[in-house]
């Protein structure tokens with residue numbers, strides 16, 4: 001299935017990343033897969049933290065699942081699973097992480113999705129964070145590209161995050 005053209009958004013600082021996380025939290029539905037790419041330390045976990053806290057309505061502890069690989073949050077209105085595949089060496093290891101169930105019961109946000117090869121469904125939202133040193137130390141470029149089914153939701157997300 002062909003995808004819509006990518007959109008790019010400047011996140012000027014951590015507060016902007018958190019605002020975008022709030023908008024994403026409102027957009028997410030059960031069955032949604034979000035792939036989060038970008039270099040080490042660019043802010044993927046911060047973005048997930050903002051999504052979780054926004055849904056929880058409280059400053060829950062949201063550790064990076066670098067070692068546990070998967071963290072599951074039962075939040076009001078949505079079960080959210082946060083995975084970090086950095087330490088995965090073979091996509092076969094993914095079969096034990098319970099992604100099918102995670103997508104059946106809720107939304108799944110995956111850091112280092114490139115470690116999964118072609119294992120992750122193409123029916124997803126790809127978010128890529130990049131450092132934007134020309135815009136300041138804490139600035140990030142966010143690129144959004146979704147499968148066709150995400151089309152309108154992406155435009156709404158970008159509008160909301162720009163407010």
Ligand SMILES: Nc1ncnc2c1ncn2[C@@H]1O[C@H](COP(=O)(O)OP(=O)(O)OP(=O)(O)O)[C@@H](O)[C@H]1O
Pocket residue numbers: 011012013014015016017038039040041042043044045046047064084111137138139140
């Ligand atoms: N605009 C921003 N968005 C997100 N994080 C930011 C921003 N500005 C500064 N930061 C800082 O950058 C760091 C991002 O760390 P984080 O753990 O989220 O990165 P990551 O992409 O998940 O890395 P890893 O690949 O190691 O999991 C945090 O210390 C955060 O405070």
Ligand SMILES: [Mg+2]
Pocket residue numbers: 044045046064084111
């Ligand atoms: Mg991380």
